[in-house]
Amino acid sequence: KRSKMHQCSVCLKIFPRPSGLNTHMNSHSGAKPYKCPVSSCDRHFAVRSNAKRHLKTHGINPSLMESPSQGTNFMVGFEEPLVNHHVHDAGRPPTRLRWIPHSLATRT
Numbered sequence: 001k002r003s004k005m006h007q008c009s010v011c012l013k014i015f016p017r018p019s020g021l022n023t024h025m026n027s028h029s030g031a032k033p034y035k036c037p038v039s040s041c042d043r044h045f046a047v048r049s050n051a052k053r054h055l056k057t058h059g060i061n062p063s064l065m066e067s068p069s070q071g072t073n074f075m076v077g078f079e080e081p082l083v084n085h086h087v088h089d090a091g092r093p094p095t096r097l098r099w100i101p102h103s104l105a106t107r108t
Helices: 018-029 048-058
Strands: none
Touching: none
16 A cells, blocks of 8 residues: 555655645645636635635535536635624624525525
8 A cells, every 4th residue: 555655845744645745746846726716816825625625614515616627626615694684783784604404594
């Protein structure tokens, strides 16, 4: 099994998959290839999972938006976030939006 491992040429860390090594190399190069797709956000990430987690701060659940056919491209769809008006003053916009699945939002 050791022969199938992939080793970083910089720090000698070992990865079982070449994709893990590729992601790790971003930490050495400083590359941040995953840009947040929200037009008003300029955040970039070195790790795809961190970029996906960040989307939740915009009220987007990437696991519901992606299809397996998209491969390694970081593309998501959008839906309007639902805001619970009982959480903030009605006269001011909320300081933080929370993503609520439509299945829960439509419950009575």
